[in-house]
Structure formats: structure tokens, C-alpha cells
Amino acid sequence: MKLYRHSFVILVLVMTLILPGCWNRKELNELGVVLAAGIDTVGNQYEVSVQVVDPSAMSKQRIGDRSPVLVFSERAPTIFEALRKMTTKSSRKMYLSHLRMLIMDEATARRGIQEPLGFWFRDHEVRPDFYIAVAKGRRAKDMLELVTPTEALPAMDLYKSLEVSEKSWAPTAAVNVRELFQTMTLDGVNPVLSGLTIKGDMEVGKQLENAKQPLSFAEYQFVGIGVFREDRLIGWLGEEESKAYNYIMNRVFSTVGRVKCPGKEGDFVVEVTQANTKMNPMIKNGQPHVVLNVFVEANIGEVHCKVDLRDAQVFNAMQQAAQDSLAIILEAGVHKVQKEYGTDVYGIGEAFHRKYPKQWKEWKKSWDDMFQNDLKVEMRFDYNLRKLGKIIGPLQKESGE
Amino acid sequence: MTNYGNAFANHLQDNIVAIKKAMGDSTDLVIREMTLAHTCNIGLFYLDGMADRQTIQESVIAPLLDRVDDPTVSLDVIRMSMLDASDVQSVQSMDQALDKVLSGSLLLLMEGHAHGLIVALPGWEDRSIVESKTQPVVRGPGDSFIETLRTNTTLVRRRVKDVRLRVCTITIGSESKTDVAFMYLEGVAKEDLVRDLKQRLEKARVNQVLEGEYLEEILQEKKRLTIFPLLYNTDRPDTIAAGIMEGRVAILTDGTPFVLLAPTMFVDFIQSAEDYYQPYVFSSLIRLLRYAAFAICMLAPSLYIALTTYHQDMIPTQLLLSLTAQREGVPFPAFVEALLMETTFEILREAGLRMPRTIGQAVSIVGTIVVGQAAVEANVVSAVMVIVVSITAISSFAVPSYAMAIPCRILRYIFMGLAATMGVYGITIGILVLITHLCRLDSFGVPYMSPVSPYRKKERKDAVLRFPYRSALRKRSGAK
Numbered sequence: 001m002k003l004y005r006h007s008f009v010i011l012v013l014v015m016t017l018i019l020p021g022c023w024n025r026k027e028l029n030e031l032g033v034v035l036a037a038g039i040d041t042v043g044n045q046y047e048v049s050v051q052v053v054d055p056s057a058m059s060k061q062r063i064g065d066r067s068p069v070l071v072f073s074e075r076a077p078t079i080f081e082a083l084r085k086m087t088t089k090s091s092r093k094m095y096l097s098h099l100r101m102l103i104m105d106e107a108t109a110r111r112g113i114q115e116p117l118g119f120w121f122r123d124h125e126v127r128p129d130f131y132i133a134v135a136k137g138r139r140a141k142d143m144l145e146l147v148t149p150t151e152a153l154p155a156m157d158l159y160k161s162l163e164v165s166e167k168s169w170a171p172t173a174a175v176n177v178r179e180l181f182q183t184m185t186l187d188g189v190n191p192v193l194s195g196l197t198i199k200g201d202m203e204v205g206k207q208l209e210n211a212k213q214p215l216s217f218a219e220y221q222f223v224g225i226g227v228f229r230e231d232r233l234i235g236w237l238g239e240e241e242s243k244a245y246n247y248i249m250n251r252v253f254s255t256v257g258r259v260k261c262p263g264k265e266g267d268f269v270v271e272v273t274q275a276n277t278k279m280n281p282m283i284k285n286g287q288p289h290v291v292l293n294v295f296v297e298a299n300i301g302e303v304h305c306k307v308d309l310r311d312a313q314v315f316n317a318m319q320q321a322a323q324d325s326l327a328i329i330l331e332a333g334v335h336k337v338q339k340e341y342g343t344d345v346y347g348i349g350e351a352f353h354r355k356y357p358k359q360w361k362e363w364k365k366s367w368d369d370m371f372q373n374d375l376k377v378e379m380r381f382d383y384n385l386r387k388l389g390k391i392i393g394p395l396q397k398e399s400g401e
Numbered sequence: 402m403t404n405y406g407n408a409f410a411n412h413l414q415d416n417i418v419a420i421k422k423a424m425g426d427s428t429d430l431v432i433r434e435m436t437l438a439h440t441c442n443i444g445l446f447y448l449d450g451m452a453d454r455q456t457i458q459e460s461v462i463a464p465l466l467d468r469v470d471d472p473t474v475s476l477d478v479i480r481m482s483m484l485d486a487s488d489v490q491s492v493q494s495m496d497q498a499l500d501k502v503l504s505g506s507l508l509l510l511m512e513g514h515a516h517g518l519i520v521a522l523p524g525w526e527d528r529s530i531v532e533s534k535t536q537p538v539v540r541g542p543g544d545s546f547i548e549t550l551r552t553n554t555t556l557v558r559r560r561v562k563d564v565r566l567r568v569c570t571i572t573i574g575s576e577s578k579t580d581v582a583f584m585y586l587e588g589v590a591k592e593d594l595v596r597d598l599k600q601r602l603e604k605a606r607v608n609q610v611l612e613g614e615y616l617e618e619i620l621q622e623k624k625r626l627t628i629f630p631l632l633y634n635t636d637r638p639d640t641i642a643a644g645i646m647e648g649r650v651a652i653l654t655d656g657t658p659f660v661l662l663a664p665t666m667f668v669d670f671i672q673s674a675e676d677y678y679q680p681y682v683f684s685s686l687i688r689l690l691r692y693a694a695f696a697i698c699m700l701a702p703s704l705y706i707a708l709t710t711y712h713q714d715m716i717p718t719q720l721l722l723s724l725t726a727q728r729e730g731v732p733f734p735a736f737v738e739a740l741l742m743e744t745t746f747e748i749l750r751e752a753g754l755r756m757p758r759t760i761g762q763a764v765s766i767v768g769t770i771v772v773g774q775a776a777v778e779a780n781v782v783s784a785v786m787v788i789v790v791s792i793t794a795i796s797s798f799a800v801p802s803y804a805m806a807i808p809c810r811i812l813r814y815i816f817m818g819l820a821a822t823m824g825v826y827g828i829t830i831g832i833l834v835l836i837t838h839l840c841r842l843d844s845f846g847v848p849y850m851s852p853v854s855p856y857r858k859k860e861r862k863d864a865v866l867r868f869p870y871r872s873a874l875r876k877r878s879g880a881k
Contacts, residue, residue, distance in 0.1 A: 033718075
């Protein structure tokens with residue numbers, strides 16, 4: 001009897017091991033690791049393209065001259081259908097967990113990104129840590145097909161480039177899916193996405209030839225920021241305006257800025273080492289008013305004009321010039337977003353929501369309009385030049401003075 | 402128990418016949434008859450090779466021959482004043498006498514006396530004391546126990562010069578008649594523990610005891626099924642001496658250099674004697690490293706299986722791609738691959754252990770080439786798998802006690818099965834069950850996982866980490 005009971009327990013235990021079985025067990029060589037995906041709108045359908053790693057091309061015993069990645073694409077009314085349809089073209093199941101980049105073409109972005117993005121938010125396999133970009137003037141599929149020279153895997157190239165340039169070049173805004181999701185669900189803020197384009201000869205750029213000489217025939221570039229209202233793309237910000245956006249969003253880690261020398265011919269370049277912006281909303285005369293306190297610390301990186309930096313007056317003048325030039329950039333950027341596009345990508349509405357929740361309830365519905373017409377933006381700067389670098393004046397002969 | 406006669410006969414010749422009969426004319430039994438004062442016959446019995454022939458000659462036969470004409474010689478006179486030996490006892494029964502002869506003593510019988518004398522003159526070939534083979538240290542004492550019980554007790558006593566140190570010996574095994582000695586500090590070791598150990602061993606009905614493992618299994622409670630060692634064993638006298646001073650009982654078995662220590666906790670197996678001979682910061686770090694090695698030894702292959710077959714999303718992208726590239730063309734699932742490699746390694750290891758030293762080299766060469774290179778090049782296994790197996794193997798050697806490496810090796814396979822069926826979820830379940838099991842174990846009333854669980858603050862100072870002596874040692878004696 002006792003033995004019987006024991007064997008029953010053991011049987012149950014063994015069954016718990018076997019019954020769940022291999023429910024989602026998959027060997028590595030059954031997976032097609034998707035690193036990038038693209039969504040294009042073709043008529044009423046989506047054309048979904050995926051960039052899959054070709055593992056045999058990655059391994060040491062590579063056969064011939066194969067591309068390290070393969071691009072599959074399929075058309076269907078929904079994203080999920082299109083992805084599953086791809087199994088008819090590939091021996092491997094598309095594995096989405098390691099998605100690094102999701103690219104949409106402009107048409108899709110202008111039609112509304114909520115619908116095509118739904119799948120990527122919902123699917124359990126997709127990890128919300130990839131970047132999203134809009135292909136500016138190109139098809140998303142083209143972006144996936146480009147052979148990139150620096151990294152064998154184009155998606156990794158895009159991903160890394162975005163990460164590096166976001167940290168050291170202010171006009172780039174890397175938007176990952178989690179941030180996008182947050183801005184899409186909040187009221188007082190509208191999303192932005194970085195723009196991506198290809199420069200050069202696309203036909204050669206799609207061939208392995210593109211990576212076989214020092215200078216590529218075609219190369220990708222992140223260009224500006226796409227501004228959305230709700231989930232629709234309504235326009236693009238140029239380089240300077242994108243820079244303004246990042247300063248205001250407190251997303252500048254390090255960048256460089258060119259400034260005209262005060263009172264002399266030529267420019268000098270500052271390297272921003274620290275930038276911090278505080279958004280301070282207030283209500284003045286019943287109207288929304290926001291103060292942006294911009295604190296910048298910078299070093300001098302390059303000087304093209306003949307100035308004596310040891311002179312405190314000159315130095316202060318340069319500091320003032322740098323501040324003024326930043327002010328012009330920020331004001332122009334805010335002006336374009338506010339007056340031309342009229343969409344609150346800065347999240348100023350959200351800042352009011354936090355500080356004046358009651359007032360916000362009244363404003364909420366007409367906020368887009370208020371943002372465009374009533375909101376006053378005031379900027380206060382605290383700009384500090386710190387270091388001169390290892391030389392003082394421009395390079396010149398000592399007797400030259 | 403035995404089938405030979407129990408009492409001595411009055412006549413020497415009868416005794417000789419009886420002894421010969423009991424021992425069946427064994428060729429190593431030496432019987433030397435002497436005649437004293439023309440009338441009085443004396444018989445000497447010993448086993449050649451067990452007793453020291455030279456000493457017998459000098460301290461027994463020579464004094465007897467000196468007074469060969471003296472008629473006053475009697476057994477008592479011989480015992481009190483003639484023999485040049487330190488350990489002389491009177492013996493009444495044949496049983497006792499033969500037992501002593503069998504362990505290397507000399508039996509002296511005299512015509513007309515129904516009792517004899519036992520002269521302890523053991524002198525068999527010994528191994529000399531060499532460095533510990535199983536747990537060598539860089540810094541610290543180099544001696545280790547040998548096969549002779551007396552030498553072993555001496556090695557311990559030399560380290561514990563305390564009058565309270567008790568050595569008591571019992572004999573177990575109806576045929577092997579192995580001497581088993583308990584060593585403990587009276588008043589420091591728990592009385593019940595010593596009594597309990599002795600009773601359980603005395604009650605045991607076994608015919609042979611050749612190694613401590615026999616005792617370990619006798620002492621283990623029948624209901625408690627476990628693969629973990631519940632008694633610590635070592636051939637290092639310093640570890641045993643330290644254990645005795647902590648209030649534990651050492652069980653020394655004649656014929657083996659491995660001494661048991663009771664009670665035992667899990668942490669003992671992760672500690673090495675050298676921890677106490679190196680600076681405490683270093684020792685503590687090394688201990689942490691060993692815990693890590695223990696975990697790696699147990700879990701590395703299963704984690705590899707779980708991650709690559711269930712949780713590919715947890716692997717960094719670049720690593721995943723390189724793993725995928727390596728697995729290209731490998732025909733087996735990761736589980737089979739791991740099983741194959743682990744088993745190959747276990748076979749190599751077993752072969753390397755058992756085979757004569759001179760051809761050991763060949764095994765390692767074949768092992769490295771076959772397992773390390775050819776298998777990868779032939780695409781039978783992936784290169785990462787070889788790395789995983791190697792790390793696992795090396796980690797198993799980093800666990801200082803061989804006794805603890807064994808359950809680790811067994812559990813590795815169980816965890817691999819769990820990982821292959823349920824992924825990390827399965828490993829988690831396995832670890833939970835394992836911890837529960839470990840916490841349920843106890844060694845002679847001391848919880849196996851103490852002082853971690855139950856948490857004992859006073860003893861913790863020498864458990865996972867080693868605290869400096871000035872804070873740890875003083876309190877330890879008070880704690881027990």
C-alpha cells in the first residue's frame with residue numbers, strides 16, 4: 001500500500017516533467033534571429049520585411065560569398081499574418097526577441113503608427129528595447145537591404161550608430177519602443193521618431209560590393225526628427241531644430257556647437273560636456289507659461305578666429321556668444337514646433353498636468369490649440385565655458401603677432 | 402562467534418594442537434617450542450610478518466634462554482621480571498589470545514598453566530607518513546594519516562596535548578576484527594554523541610570493515626535517503642585535530658588513512674585546511690570562490706541548455722549570434738549534446754583514475770584530442786559546449802572535498818534533465834527541492850545547513866567566511 005502511494009507520487013512528479021514537455025523549446029539552429037524589421041504600406045496592405053541573420057555566413061566554416069543577413073518580406077493586411085506567412089519562404093521560425101531596429105516608411109507613419117505597432121507591443125516574444133525610426137523618403141525595405149560597411153550585420157550597425165550618436169551628437173534622438181509607448185499613452189505629450197535615410201547609389205548599396213572598398217557607394221544616415229500628432233507623422237525637424245528638441249527634452253549628453261566669434265572673422269566650436277534643462281510650468285494671467293532653465297557647461301574645442309583666450313573679457317564675450325547662439329537655436333526650434341506644427345512634442349502639457357492637475361482638466365481637450373496659440377515659452381540660460389584645451393590661441397608662429 | 406575452543410588446556414601439546422587446528426596450519430604461523438630446566442616446556446606463537454621477529458628474538462627468546470636452567474621460572478616470573486617488552490598481559494581464553502596473535506602479538510604458553518601471556522610486539526611493514534594526496538596544501542602541515550591506527554592516533558594527539566583527550570577503541574567486523582578508535586575531548590564533545598556512536602557501531606553486524614565508508618553507512622539512519630555525505634572524511638591530521646577541539650568526535654579506522662568526523666555540516670566540505678593557514682581576507686574570498694565553483698559544477702551545463710533552448714531572449718544579441726553560428730550543423734539538440742559531452746568527460750575521468758599511472762598520459766592525450774578538437778571539427782558538438790563542459794569539470798575539482806564533488810556530479814545530470822524539459826523554471830524548482838532537502842538533513846542531531854539555517858550567530862564566524870582568529874577562535878570554544 002505504501003509502495004503504491006509512493007509510486008503514485010513519483011508518477012505524478014514524472015508526469016509534471018513530461019506533460020509540459022517541449023512546449024516552447026527551440027534549438028538555436030531552428031531559429032531565424034530577426035535583428036531588424038521594416039513596415040511599408042502598399043495599398044491597403046502592410047509589407048513587412050525582416051532582416052534575419054544567416055548563421056552559416058557568420059560561422060567559421062562559411063560557404064562562399066554569402067551575405068551575413070537575409071531579408072524576407074511578405075504582404076498581408078496585418079503585421080502578424082505577414083510574419084507568419086514568411087515561414088513559407090524560410091526554413092526557420094522568425095525569432096523576434098532580439099529585434100534591434102524597427103523601421104517604418106513615411107507613408108505608414110503618416111497613416112498612423114498605432115495600428116502597425118500594436119503587434120510589437122502585444123507579442124510576448126518581442127522585448128521592448130529596440131529603436132524605432134522612420135525611413136525618410138525611402139522604403140523601409142530598402143533600409144533593411146542596405147549593406148553596411150562597419151558591421152557585418154546592418155541592424156547592429158544602425159543600432160550602435162544610433163546609440164553612439166545620441167550620446168555625442170545633439171540632433172539625434174534615439175527613441176526606443178518603451179519611450180514611444182509612454183508618450184503615446186500620455187495626454188500632454190506627442191511622440192517623435194528619428195528619421196533615417198540612405199544617401200548614395202541604392203542599387204549598388206544593396207550588393208555586397210558596397211562593403212568591399214573604403215568608401216561605400218551608399219550609406220545610411222540619421223536625419224532629424226519626425227514630429228507626430230497623436231500617432232501620425234506631420235513633419236520633420238531639421239538639424240538645428242532637432243538639436244533644440246533634445247536640449248529642451250534634457251537629452252543632450254555631449255555635443256558640439258559652432259559659434260561665431262564675437263567681433264572677429266571666423267567661428268569657434270564648443271564641446272558641450274553637460275547640459276541640463278528644467279521645465280518649470282506656471283500660470284500667468286490665466287494663461288499657460290513655461291520657463292525653461294537651461295544650464296550648459298562646455299569646453300572650447302576648436303578656434304578659427306584670432307583671439308587671445310587668456311583675456312578674460314574676450315573669454316566672457318565668447319561665453320556670451322555661445323549662449324546667444326544656443327538661444328537662437330532653441331527659440332527657432334520651439335517656434336517651428338509650436339507655430340508651424342502645433343504639436344506638443346516637448347511634453348509641456350504633461351508638465352502642467354503634474355503641477356496643475358485641476359487646471360489641466362479644463363485645458364486637456366483644447367491643449368493642442370492652446371499650445372499653438374496661448375503658451376508663452378520663456379528661456380533662461382546659464383552657460384559656462386570651462387576649459388580651453390591644450391593650446392591657448394589658434395596655431396600660429398610665435399613671431400606672427 | 403568463532404568455532405575454536407575457548408579455554409586453554411593444562412598441557413602445552415593440547416594447546417598447540419588446538420591452535421593449529423584453529424588456524425588451520427597456516428604457513429605464516431610460527432610455533433617455537435622451548436624447554437626450560439629440562440622439564441618445563443614453553444610455546445611461543447606469533448604470525449610471521451605481523452609481529453616483529455627481531456624484537457621477539459631480543460626481548461623474549463634471549464631472556465628466556467639466559468635462564469634456561471633456572472627451575473624457579475614460572476609464568477608469573479616471566480611476566481613480572483624477565484620479558485624485555487613494555488606491553489605484557491595475562492590472557493585466560495583462547496579466543497582472546499588468538500585475536501591478539503592475529504593482530505600481531507606474541508602468545509606465550511607454558512606447560513602446566515591454563516593461561517598464557519600476550520606480548521604486544523607488532524611489527525608489520527608500514528607506509529611512511531607522506532603528504533596528503535587528496536587535500537594537499539601550499540602552506541601548512543604536510544603530514545597525513547596512514548593505514549596504521551596507532552600512528553594515526555599519535556598524529557592527532559601530538560596536535561591536541563590535552564589531558565581530556567580520550568581515545569577509546571572498539572573492534573568491529575566478525576572477520577576483519579577492525580579496530581575503530583574514537584577520539585574526543587571529554588567535556589567538550591557531547592557525551593550522548595560519543596555513547597550513541599559507540600552503541601550503534603557495537604550493535605552493527607558486519608563481517609568486515611575495511612574503510613570508514615563501511616561505518617558511515619552503518620551509522621546512517623535507514624530512513625534518511627540522501628546523496629550528500631553526512632560524515633566528513635579527510636586524511637589530514639590537522640583538520641581532525643581542529644574538529645576534535647571544536648567538540649566533534651573523530652572516528653579512526655584501522656587500515657585506512659581516512660578519518661571520519663562527526664557531526665558534520667555542509668560548510669565543512671567547502672572549507673579547506675589551508676583556509677586557516679592563509680590571511681583571513683584571502684581565505685574568505687577563496688571560500689566564496691569555492692561556493693561559486695560548487696554552483697558552476699552543478700548548474701553550468703543545465704543553464705546552458707535552458708538558456709539556449711528556452712530563453713534565447715536572455716542571451717545578449719551578439720553572444721546569441723555567435724552561439725547560433727557555432728551550433729550550425731550540429732545534429733543533436735543541446736541537451737543530447739551536453740549529455741554526450743558530460744558522459745564522455747565522466748568516462749575519461751573514471752578511466753584516468755583507475756588505470757595504471759604509466760598509461761594515464763595516453764588517456765589524457767586521447768581525451769583532449771577527441772573531446773576537445775576532433776568532436777568540434779567534425780561538427781558533432783559545438784565549441785561552446787566544450788567550454789561549458791571544461792568549466793564544469795574544473796569547477797568540480799575546485800570543491801575541496803571529493804565527497805562533496807560526488808553529489809555535485811550526480812545533481813548535474815538531474816539539473817540537465819530539468820533544464821531540458823522546463824528551462825530555467827525547472828532549474829529553479831530543482832534548486833528549491835535541493836535546498837529543502839539539505840535543510841531537512843542532520844548529522845547526529847546537528848542540522849546539516851547550520852550555522853546558516855538555522856542561523857547561529859556565534860558559529861557563523863567560521864562558516865561561509867573566515868573571520869580573523871582574534872574574534873572567531875576565542876568564542877568558538879565557549880559556544881559548544
